[in-house]
Amino acid sequence: MPVWERPEPQPRAAPVPLNRAKIAAAAIRVADEHGLDGLSVRKIAKELGVGPMRLYDYVVNRSELLDLMVDAVYARIAEAGPQPGWRATVLDIMHRTRAAALDHEWFADLLGARPHLGPHALAVGEATAAALSQAPAVRDIDDLQRTLGALNAFLAGALRREITERRTARATGTDLSAWQAAHGPYLQRMLATGRYPTVARLVVDGAHLDADETFRHNLTTVLDGITEREGA
Known part of the structure; x- marks a missing residue:
């Protein structure tokens, strides 16, 4: 199912709440500073203050992440x-x-x-x-x-x-x-x-x-x- 039609994951009790818009905004900040070659899950997770694996609940691969960034x-x-x-x-x-x-x-x-x-x-x-x-x-x-x-x-x-x-x-x-x-x-x-x-x-x-x-x-x-x- 395309990321646009896939429901957001259920909120979890965590110090830093996430959603796809928040992830896209963080990814844009990283790409603005480092370019697409410097864009990584690790850097985005650090920008958000979360563990890298949490991001995969929201985007399954780099292509989906780029789709969210572009649409933002x-x-x-x-x-x-x-x-x-x-x-x-x-x-x-x-x-x-x-x-x-x-x-x-x-x-x-x-x-x-x-x-x-x-x-x-x-x-x-x-x-x-x-x-x-x-x-x-x-x-x-x-x-x-x-x-x-x-x-x-x-x-x-x-x-x-x-x-x-x-x-x-x-x-x-x-x-x-x-x-x-x-x-x-x-x-x-x-x-x-x-x-x-x-x-x-x-x-x-x-x-x-x-x-x-x-x-x-x-x-x-x-x-x-x-x-x-x-x-x-």
């Missing part, structure tokens, strides 16, 4: 209030998802890995699909499936790239400015050869947007492309 993050995304129209609804959900992923970087590692079927994940999926189904170019279920697939692919790719850049900067102690300073002279010499004219235009004349502006601009471009196709 989706609960935050699902808090989006009603927006004026389908487009505003989709944009709000996408921006909330990005904000949640930046707060819980491990969340992006699990996007697209497998379907998320918890109640809050399903609520977010329903809200997104219902909004996109109202776009003028989405005429039938096939259009809706393709549109959802393209939007989710963009979201997973954009979040993973942004979070990978953040992790790299932390691991190397080199931010974007320092990286540009270190590699700038080499890049200038290569561009001066004239062999890469289009890359040169991008580097010299292209807008250098910050992460917020980049996500907002690219999301708008993708949404325009998949919901307002010419001739649709």
Whole structure:
């Protein structure tokens, strides 16, 4: 039986009461600090102040634990209030998802890995699909499936790239400015050869947007492309 439908174990007389929500919250704190590779039953139990074996009354394996953690993050995304129209609804959900992923970087590692079927994940999926189904170019279920697939692919790719850049900067102690300073002279010499004219235009004349502006601009471009196709 899926963890979502399995009843919580009966409360026991113990100094520290447990439930799945409490376990998920502790696991999220551990993952936020140590990443998914550092997530272990022992660390979660220590965070809760209980013995590790008690956790197996509530989750039978790591997959169930990840499901609970992911759905707890989706609960935050699902808090989006009603927006004026389908487009505003989709944009709000996408921006909330990005904000949640930046707060819980491990969340992006699990996007697209497998379907998320918890109640809050399903609520977010329903809200997104219902909004996109109202776009003028989405005429039938096939259009809706393709549109959802393209939007989710963009979201997973954009979040993973942004979070990978953040992790790299932390691991190397080199931010974007320092990286540009270190590699700038080499890049200038290569561009001066004239062999890469289009890359040169991008580097010299292209807008250098910050992460917020980049996500907002690219999301708008993708949404325009998949919901307002010419001739649709």
